[in-house]
Amino acid sequence: MGRIVPAVSRALDILELFLTDDSATLGAPDIARRLELPRTTVHELVHTLLARGYLAPAAGESGRLQLGPRLHQLGGRYAERLDLAAEARRSARWAAEQCGETVHVALLEGAEVVYIAKVDSTHAVRMASAVGRRLPAHCTGVGKALLAALDEAELAALYPDGRPLSAMTSHTVTEPARLRAELAEVRKTGVATEYCESNPDVACVAAQVRDAEGQVTAALSISVPVLRWSDARAAELAEIAAAGAGDMSARLGWGGGQLH
Structure with missing residues:
Protein backbone atom coordinates (compact mmCIF):
# COMPACT_ATOMS: atom_id res chain seq x y z
CA MET A 1 0.00 0.00 0.00
CA GLU A 80 -24.10 2.89 -15.29
CA ARG A 81 -21.75 0.20 -14.03
CA LEU A 82 -23.88 -0.80 -11.06
CA ASP A 83 -25.48 -4.23 -11.12
CA LEU A 84 -28.19 -4.24 -8.45
CA ALA A 85 -28.22 -8.01 -8.09
CA ALA A 86 -24.42 -8.15 -7.82
CA GLU A 87 -24.39 -5.46 -5.14
CA ALA A 88 -27.15 -7.34 -3.32
CA ARG A 89 -25.15 -10.57 -3.36
CA ARG A 90 -22.06 -8.77 -2.09
CA SER A 91 -23.82 -7.26 0.92
CA ALA A 92 -25.79 -10.44 1.57
CA ARG A 93 -22.55 -12.45 1.70
CA TRP A 94 -21.11 -10.02 4.24
CA ALA A 95 -24.20 -10.24 6.46
CA ALA A 96 -24.26 -14.04 6.21
CA GLU A 97 -20.60 -14.22 7.23
CA GLN A 98 -21.41 -12.25 10.38
CA CYS A 99 -24.28 -14.45 11.57
CA GLY A 100 -24.18 -17.81 9.77
CA GLU A 101 -27.87 -17.47 8.87
CA THR A 102 -29.73 -17.19 5.57
CA VAL A 103 -29.75 -13.70 4.06
CA HIS A 104 -32.07 -12.43 1.33
CA VAL A 105 -32.34 -9.19 -0.61
CA ALA A 106 -35.67 -8.38 -2.23
CA LEU A 107 -37.48 -5.70 -4.24
CA LEU A 108 -41.12 -4.62 -4.01
CA GLU A 109 -43.33 -5.19 -7.04
CA GLY A 110 -46.90 -4.21 -6.31
CA ALA A 111 -48.06 -6.16 -3.26
CA GLU A 112 -45.34 -8.79 -3.66
CA VAL A 113 -41.64 -9.04 -2.99
CA VAL A 114 -39.26 -10.66 -5.44
CA TYR A 115 -35.96 -12.04 -4.17
CA ILE A 116 -32.89 -10.96 -6.12
CA ALA A 117 -30.15 -12.42 -3.90
CA LYS A 118 -29.78 -15.22 -1.38
CA VAL A 119 -26.90 -16.56 0.69
CA ASP A 120 -27.56 -19.81 2.54
CA SER A 121 -27.03 -20.47 6.22
CA THR A 122 -24.04 -22.49 7.34
CA HIS A 123 -26.34 -24.53 9.61
CA ALA A 124 -27.89 -27.86 8.69
CA VAL A 125 -31.43 -26.44 8.78
CA ARG A 126 -31.81 -24.00 5.89
CA MET A 127 -34.53 -21.98 4.14
CA ALA A 128 -36.44 -23.46 1.21
CA SER A 129 -36.29 -20.22 -0.77
CA ALA A 130 -34.80 -19.16 -4.08
CA VAL A 131 -33.80 -16.12 -6.14
CA GLY A 132 -36.75 -15.08 -8.29
CA ARG A 133 -39.37 -16.38 -5.89
CA ARG A 134 -42.28 -14.07 -5.04
CA LEU A 135 -44.20 -13.80 -1.77
CA PRO A 136 -46.92 -11.48 -0.46
CA ALA A 137 -45.15 -8.43 0.96
CA HIS A 138 -47.35 -8.08 4.04
CA CYS A 139 -46.19 -11.35 5.60
CA THR A 140 -42.41 -11.08 5.09
CA GLY A 141 -39.75 -9.06 6.87
CA VAL A 142 -38.38 -7.64 3.63
CA GLY A 143 -41.89 -6.82 2.53
CA LYS A 144 -42.69 -4.88 5.68
CA ALA A 145 -39.41 -2.99 5.41
CA LEU A 146 -40.32 -2.01 1.84
CA LEU A 147 -43.97 -1.24 2.55
CA ALA A 148 -42.95 1.08 5.39
CA ALA A 149 -41.47 3.42 2.76
CA LEU A 150 -44.83 3.89 1.01
CA ASP A 151 -47.18 6.75 1.80
CA GLU A 152 -50.77 6.30 3.00
CA ALA A 153 -52.28 6.63 -0.47
CA GLU A 154 -49.99 3.94 -1.86
CA LEU A 155 -50.75 1.61 1.05
CA ALA A 156 -54.49 2.19 0.70
CA ALA A 157 -54.30 1.26 -2.97
CA LEU A 158 -52.57 -2.02 -2.12
CA TYR A 159 -54.53 -2.82 1.05
CA PRO A 160 -58.01 -1.21 1.13
CA ASP A 161 -59.65 -1.05 4.54
CA GLY A 162 -62.18 -3.79 5.12
CA ARG A 163 -60.51 -6.26 2.77
CA PRO A 164 -58.66 -9.01 4.71
CA LEU A 165 -55.12 -9.85 3.64
CA SER A 166 -54.24 -13.33 2.50
CA ALA A 167 -52.82 -15.66 5.16
CA MET A 168 -49.89 -18.02 4.62
CA THR A 169 -49.81 -19.27 8.23
CA SER A 170 -51.85 -18.82 11.40
CA HIS A 171 -49.45 -16.01 12.39
CA THR A 172 -49.94 -13.90 9.26
CA VAL A 173 -51.24 -10.39 9.85
CA THR A 174 -54.51 -10.20 7.90
CA GLU A 175 -56.01 -6.89 9.11
CA PRO A 176 -54.91 -3.80 7.12
CA ALA A 177 -55.11 -1.61 10.25
CA ARG A 178 -52.77 -3.89 12.17
CA LEU A 179 -50.36 -3.99 9.23
CA ARG A 180 -50.31 -0.18 9.13
CA ALA A 181 -49.55 -0.09 12.86
CA GLU A 182 -46.59 -2.46 12.33
CA LEU A 183 -45.32 -0.35 9.43
CA ALA A 184 -45.45 2.75 11.62
CA GLU A 185 -43.19 0.96 14.10
CA VAL A 186 -40.80 0.00 11.29
CA ARG A 187 -40.51 3.68 10.39
CA LYS A 188 -39.52 4.45 13.98
CA THR A 189 -36.99 1.65 14.47
CA GLY A 190 -35.71 1.21 10.93
CA VAL A 191 -36.03 -2.58 11.29
CA ALA A 192 -38.91 -4.91 10.37
CA THR A 193 -39.55 -8.23 12.08
CA GLU A 194 -41.69 -11.19 11.10
CA TYR A 195 -42.41 -14.27 13.19
CA CYS A 196 -43.70 -17.34 11.34
CA GLU A 197 -45.96 -15.30 9.05
CA SER A 198 -44.83 -16.73 5.72
CA ASN A 199 -43.35 -19.97 7.05
CA PRO A 200 -44.56 -21.52 10.33
CA ASP A 201 -40.99 -22.47 11.27
CA VAL A 202 -39.09 -19.29 10.38
CA ALA A 203 -38.67 -15.78 11.82
CA CYS A 204 -36.71 -12.92 10.32
CA VAL A 205 -35.52 -9.33 10.65
CA ALA A 206 -35.06 -6.91 7.75
CA ALA A 207 -33.74 -3.42 7.04
CA GLN A 208 -34.20 -0.95 4.20
CA VAL A 209 -31.71 -0.34 1.39
CA ARG A 210 -31.60 3.16 -0.10
CA ASP A 211 -30.35 4.40 -3.44
CA ALA A 212 -28.31 7.50 -4.24
CA GLU A 213 -31.41 9.70 -3.87
CA GLY A 214 -32.23 8.26 -0.45
CA GLN A 215 -35.23 6.33 -1.78
CA VAL A 216 -35.91 2.85 -0.40
CA THR A 217 -35.16 0.56 -3.31
CA ALA A 218 -34.67 -2.86 -1.68
CA ALA A 219 -34.54 -4.60 1.69
CA LEU A 220 -32.12 -7.06 3.25
CA SER A 221 -33.35 -9.74 5.66
CA ILE A 222 -31.88 -12.42 7.87
CA SER A 223 -34.05 -15.52 8.29
CA VAL A 224 -33.75 -17.92 11.22
CA PRO A 225 -35.54 -21.16 12.12
CA VAL A 226 -37.54 -20.59 15.30
CA LEU A 227 -35.39 -23.15 17.10
CA ARG A 228 -32.54 -20.61 16.91
CA TRP A 229 -34.70 -17.54 17.60
CA SER A 230 -34.79 -15.50 20.81
CA ASP A 231 -35.16 -11.84 21.78
CA ALA A 232 -31.41 -11.54 22.23
CA ARG A 233 -30.71 -13.22 18.89
CA ALA A 234 -33.29 -11.01 17.18
CA ALA A 235 -31.59 -7.86 18.51
CA GLU A 236 -28.18 -9.12 17.37
CA LEU A 237 -29.46 -9.97 13.89
CA ALA A 238 -31.26 -6.64 13.59
CA GLU A 239 -27.91 -4.86 13.98
CA ILE A 240 -26.32 -7.06 11.31
CA ALA A 241 -29.25 -6.59 8.93
CA ALA A 242 -29.06 -2.82 9.37
CA ALA A 243 -25.31 -2.86 8.74
CA GLY A 244 -25.71 -5.06 5.66
CA ALA A 245 -28.45 -2.82 4.28
CA GLY A 246 -26.28 0.22 5.01
CA ASP A 247 -23.43 -1.42 3.15
CA MET A 248 -25.56 -1.98 0.07
CA SER A 249 -26.98 1.55 0.33
CA ALA A 250 -23.46 2.97 0.29
CA ARG A 251 -22.61 0.94 -2.80
CA LEU A 252 -25.72 2.37 -4.49
CA GLY A 253 -24.48 5.87 -3.72
CA TRP A 254 -26.41 6.83 -0.59
CA GLY A 255 -24.31 9.04 1.65
CA GLY A 256 -25.83 7.67 4.86
CA GLY A 257 -24.63 4.11 4.21
CA GLN A 258 -21.48 2.34 5.28
CA LEU A 259 -18.97 0.18 3.46
CA HIS A 260 -17.49 -3.13 4.60
Whole structure:
Protein backbone atom coordinates (compact mmCIF):
# COMPACT_ATOMS: atom_id res chain seq x y z
CA MET A 1 0.00 0.00 0.00
CA GLY A 2 1.27 3.47 -0.90
CA ARG A 3 1.06 6.42 1.45
CA ILE A 4 -2.02 8.62 1.65
CA VAL A 5 -1.42 12.04 0.05
CA PRO A 6 -2.56 14.75 2.50
CA ALA A 7 -3.54 17.30 -0.15
CA VAL A 8 -5.77 14.77 -1.92
CA SER A 9 -7.35 13.75 1.37
CA ARG A 10 -8.13 17.38 2.21
CA ALA A 11 -9.69 17.97 -1.20
CA LEU A 12 -11.90 14.91 -0.71
CA ASP A 13 -12.77 16.10 2.81
CA ILE A 14 -14.07 19.31 1.26
CA LEU A 15 -16.27 17.44 -1.21
CA GLU A 16 -17.57 15.10 1.50
CA LEU A 17 -18.73 18.06 3.60
CA PHE A 18 -21.56 18.39 1.10
CA LEU A 19 -22.73 14.87 2.05
CA THR A 20 -23.25 15.79 5.69
CA ASP A 21 -24.12 19.47 5.65
CA ASP A 22 -27.79 20.50 5.79
CA SER A 23 -27.16 23.19 3.21
CA ALA A 24 -26.48 22.59 -0.47
CA THR A 25 -23.88 25.37 -0.46
CA LEU A 26 -20.82 26.25 1.62
CA GLY A 27 -18.45 29.20 1.84
CA ALA A 28 -14.68 28.95 2.16
CA PRO A 29 -14.79 30.21 5.78
CA ASP A 30 -17.30 27.43 6.63
CA ILE A 31 -14.97 24.84 5.12
CA ALA A 32 -11.92 26.17 6.94
CA ARG A 33 -13.76 26.16 10.27
CA ARG A 34 -15.26 22.69 9.93
CA LEU A 35 -12.10 21.02 8.70
CA GLU A 36 -9.83 23.10 10.96
CA LEU A 37 -7.62 24.05 8.04
CA PRO A 38 -5.78 27.32 7.35
CA ARG A 39 -7.77 29.64 5.11
CA THR A 40 -4.93 29.86 2.61
CA THR A 41 -4.93 26.05 2.26
CA VAL A 42 -8.70 25.99 1.78
CA HIS A 43 -8.57 28.73 -0.85
CA GLU A 44 -5.91 26.84 -2.83
CA LEU A 45 -7.87 23.59 -2.68
CA VAL A 46 -11.16 25.28 -3.54
CA HIS A 47 -9.54 27.10 -6.48
CA THR A 48 -8.27 23.76 -7.83
CA LEU A 49 -11.63 22.03 -7.38
CA LEU A 50 -13.37 24.94 -9.12
CA ALA A 51 -10.93 24.84 -12.00
CA ARG A 52 -11.50 21.10 -12.48
CA GLY A 53 -15.32 21.35 -12.23
CA TYR A 54 -15.68 19.47 -8.95
CA LEU A 55 -17.04 22.62 -7.30
CA ALA A 56 -19.01 25.47 -8.84
CA PRO A 57 -20.11 28.93 -7.69
CA ALA A 58 -23.59 28.83 -6.19
CA ALA A 59 -26.01 30.80 -8.36
CA GLY A 60 -27.24 33.93 -6.64
CA GLU A 61 -25.11 33.35 -3.51
CA SER A 62 -21.95 35.40 -3.57
CA GLY A 63 -18.94 33.56 -2.16
CA ARG A 64 -20.84 30.28 -1.78
CA LEU A 65 -19.95 26.99 -3.43
CA GLN A 66 -21.89 23.95 -4.57
CA LEU A 67 -20.94 20.60 -6.04
CA GLY A 68 -19.85 20.87 -9.65
CA PRO A 69 -20.90 19.11 -12.88
CA ARG A 70 -17.82 16.89 -12.96
CA LEU A 71 -19.13 14.98 -9.93
CA HIS A 72 -22.45 14.43 -11.68
CA GLN A 73 -20.60 12.98 -14.66
CA LEU A 74 -18.58 10.64 -12.45
CA GLY A 75 -21.69 9.62 -10.51
CA GLY A 76 -23.51 8.86 -13.73
CA ARG A 77 -20.66 6.67 -14.95
CA TYR A 78 -20.61 4.83 -11.61
CA ALA A 79 -24.39 4.29 -11.77
CA GLU A 80 -24.10 2.89 -15.29
CA ARG A 81 -21.75 0.20 -14.03
CA LEU A 82 -23.88 -0.80 -11.06
CA ASP A 83 -25.48 -4.23 -11.12
CA LEU A 84 -28.19 -4.24 -8.45
CA ALA A 85 -28.22 -8.01 -8.09
CA ALA A 86 -24.42 -8.15 -7.82
CA GLU A 87 -24.39 -5.46 -5.14
CA ALA A 88 -27.15 -7.34 -3.32
CA ARG A 89 -25.15 -10.57 -3.36
CA ARG A 90 -22.06 -8.77 -2.09
CA SER A 91 -23.82 -7.26 0.92
CA ALA A 92 -25.79 -10.44 1.57
CA ARG A 93 -22.55 -12.45 1.70
CA TRP A 94 -21.11 -10.02 4.24
CA ALA A 95 -24.20 -10.24 6.46
CA ALA A 96 -24.26 -14.04 6.21
CA GLU A 97 -20.60 -14.22 7.23
CA GLN A 98 -21.41 -12.25 10.38
CA CYS A 99 -24.28 -14.45 11.57
CA GLY A 100 -24.18 -17.81 9.77
CA GLU A 101 -27.87 -17.47 8.87
CA THR A 102 -29.73 -17.19 5.57
CA VAL A 103 -29.75 -13.70 4.06
CA HIS A 104 -32.07 -12.43 1.33
CA VAL A 105 -32.34 -9.19 -0.61
CA ALA A 106 -35.67 -8.38 -2.23
CA LEU A 107 -37.48 -5.70 -4.24
CA LEU A 108 -41.12 -4.62 -4.01
CA GLU A 109 -43.33 -5.19 -7.04
CA GLY A 110 -46.90 -4.21 -6.31
CA ALA A 111 -48.06 -6.16 -3.26
CA GLU A 112 -45.34 -8.79 -3.66
CA VAL A 113 -41.64 -9.04 -2.99
CA VAL A 114 -39.26 -10.66 -5.44
CA TYR A 115 -35.96 -12.04 -4.17
CA ILE A 116 -32.89 -10.96 -6.12
CA ALA A 117 -30.15 -12.42 -3.90
CA LYS A 118 -29.78 -15.22 -1.38
CA VAL A 119 -26.90 -16.56 0.69
CA ASP A 120 -27.56 -19.81 2.54
CA SER A 121 -27.03 -20.47 6.22
CA THR A 122 -24.04 -22.49 7.34
CA HIS A 123 -26.34 -24.53 9.61
CA ALA A 124 -27.89 -27.86 8.69
CA VAL A 125 -31.43 -26.44 8.78
CA ARG A 126 -31.81 -24.00 5.89
CA MET A 127 -34.53 -21.98 4.14
CA ALA A 128 -36.44 -23.46 1.21
CA SER A 129 -36.29 -20.22 -0.77
CA ALA A 130 -34.80 -19.16 -4.08
CA VAL A 131 -33.80 -16.12 -6.14
CA GLY A 132 -36.75 -15.08 -8.29
CA ARG A 133 -39.37 -16.38 -5.89
CA ARG A 134 -42.28 -14.07 -5.04
CA LEU A 135 -44.20 -13.80 -1.77
CA PRO A 136 -46.92 -11.48 -0.46
CA ALA A 137 -45.15 -8.43 0.96
CA HIS A 138 -47.35 -8.08 4.04
CA CYS A 139 -46.19 -11.35 5.60
CA THR A 140 -42.41 -11.08 5.09
CA GLY A 141 -39.75 -9.06 6.87
CA VAL A 142 -38.38 -7.64 3.63
CA GLY A 143 -41.89 -6.82 2.53
CA LYS A 144 -42.69 -4.88 5.68
CA ALA A 145 -39.41 -2.99 5.41
CA LEU A 146 -40.32 -2.01 1.84
CA LEU A 147 -43.97 -1.24 2.55
CA ALA A 148 -42.95 1.08 5.39
CA ALA A 149 -41.47 3.42 2.76
CA LEU A 150 -44.83 3.89 1.01
CA ASP A 151 -47.18 6.75 1.80
CA GLU A 152 -50.77 6.30 3.00
CA ALA A 153 -52.28 6.63 -0.47
CA GLU A 154 -49.99 3.94 -1.86
CA LEU A 155 -50.75 1.61 1.05
CA ALA A 156 -54.49 2.19 0.70
CA ALA A 157 -54.30 1.26 -2.97
CA LEU A 158 -52.57 -2.02 -2.12
CA TYR A 159 -54.53 -2.82 1.05
CA PRO A 160 -58.01 -1.21 1.13
CA ASP A 161 -59.65 -1.05 4.54
CA GLY A 162 -62.18 -3.79 5.12
CA ARG A 163 -60.51 -6.26 2.77
CA PRO A 164 -58.66 -9.01 4.71
CA LEU A 165 -55.12 -9.85 3.64
CA SER A 166 -54.24 -13.33 2.50
CA ALA A 167 -52.82 -15.66 5.16
CA MET A 168 -49.89 -18.02 4.62
CA THR A 169 -49.81 -19.27 8.23
CA SER A 170 -51.85 -18.82 11.40
CA HIS A 171 -49.45 -16.01 12.39
CA THR A 172 -49.94 -13.90 9.26
CA VAL A 173 -51.24 -10.39 9.85
CA THR A 174 -54.51 -10.20 7.90
CA GLU A 175 -56.01 -6.89 9.11
CA PRO A 176 -54.91 -3.80 7.12
CA ALA A 177 -55.11 -1.61 10.25
CA ARG A 178 -52.77 -3.89 12.17
CA LEU A 179 -50.36 -3.99 9.23
CA ARG A 180 -50.31 -0.18 9.13
CA ALA A 181 -49.55 -0.09 12.86
CA GLU A 182 -46.59 -2.46 12.33
CA LEU A 183 -45.32 -0.35 9.43
CA ALA A 184 -45.45 2.75 11.62
CA GLU A 185 -43.19 0.96 14.10
CA VAL A 186 -40.80 0.00 11.29
CA ARG A 187 -40.51 3.68 10.39
CA LYS A 188 -39.52 4.45 13.98
CA THR A 189 -36.99 1.65 14.47
CA GLY A 190 -35.71 1.21 10.93
CA VAL A 191 -36.03 -2.58 11.29
CA ALA A 192 -38.91 -4.91 10.37
CA THR A 193 -39.55 -8.23 12.08
CA GLU A 194 -41.69 -11.19 11.10
CA TYR A 195 -42.41 -14.27 13.19
CA CYS A 196 -43.70 -17.34 11.34
CA GLU A 197 -45.96 -15.30 9.05
CA SER A 198 -44.83 -16.73 5.72
CA ASN A 199 -43.35 -19.97 7.05
CA PRO A 200 -44.56 -21.52 10.33
CA ASP A 201 -40.99 -22.47 11.27
CA VAL A 202 -39.09 -19.29 10.38
CA ALA A 203 -38.67 -15.78 11.82
CA CYS A 204 -36.71 -12.92 10.32
CA VAL A 205 -35.52 -9.33 10.65
CA ALA A 206 -35.06 -6.91 7.75
CA ALA A 207 -33.74 -3.42 7.04
CA GLN A 208 -34.20 -0.95 4.20
CA VAL A 209 -31.71 -0.34 1.39
CA ARG A 210 -31.60 3.16 -0.10
CA ASP A 211 -30.35 4.40 -3.44
CA ALA A 212 -28.31 7.50 -4.24
CA GLU A 213 -31.41 9.70 -3.87
CA GLY A 214 -32.23 8.26 -0.45
CA GLN A 215 -35.23 6.33 -1.78
CA VAL A 216 -35.91 2.85 -0.40
CA THR A 217 -35.16 0.56 -3.31
CA ALA A 218 -34.67 -2.86 -1.68
CA ALA A 219 -34.54 -4.60 1.69
CA LEU A 220 -32.12 -7.06 3.25
CA SER A 221 -33.35 -9.74 5.66
CA ILE A 222 -31.88 -12.42 7.87
CA SER A 223 -34.05 -15.52 8.29
CA VAL A 224 -33.75 -17.92 11.22
CA PRO A 225 -35.54 -21.16 12.12
CA VAL A 226 -37.54 -20.59 15.30
CA LEU A 227 -35.39 -23.15 17.10
CA ARG A 228 -32.54 -20.61 16.91
CA TRP A 229 -34.70 -17.54 17.60
CA SER A 230 -34.79 -15.50 20.81
CA ASP A 231 -35.16 -11.84 21.78
CA ALA A 232 -31.41 -11.54 22.23
CA ARG A 233 -30.71 -13.22 18.89
CA ALA A 234 -33.29 -11.01 17.18
CA ALA A 235 -31.59 -7.86 18.51
CA GLU A 236 -28.18 -9.12 17.37
CA LEU A 237 -29.46 -9.97 13.89
CA ALA A 238 -31.26 -6.64 13.59
CA GLU A 239 -27.91 -4.86 13.98
CA ILE A 240 -26.32 -7.06 11.31
CA ALA A 241 -29.25 -6.59 8.93
CA ALA A 242 -29.06 -2.82 9.37
CA ALA A 243 -25.31 -2.86 8.74
CA GLY A 244 -25.71 -5.06 5.66
CA ALA A 245 -28.45 -2.82 4.28
CA GLY A 246 -26.28 0.22 5.01
CA ASP A 247 -23.43 -1.42 3.15
CA MET A 248 -25.56 -1.98 0.07
CA SER A 249 -26.98 1.55 0.33
CA ALA A 250 -23.46 2.97 0.29
CA ARG A 251 -22.61 0.94 -2.80
CA LEU A 252 -25.72 2.37 -4.49
CA GLY A 253 -24.48 5.87 -3.72
CA TRP A 254 -26.41 6.83 -0.59
CA GLY A 255 -24.31 9.04 1.65
CA GLY A 256 -25.83 7.67 4.86
CA GLY A 257 -24.63 4.11 4.21
CA GLN A 258 -21.48 2.34 5.28
CA LEU A 259 -18.97 0.18 3.46
CA HIS A 260 -17.49 -3.13 4.60
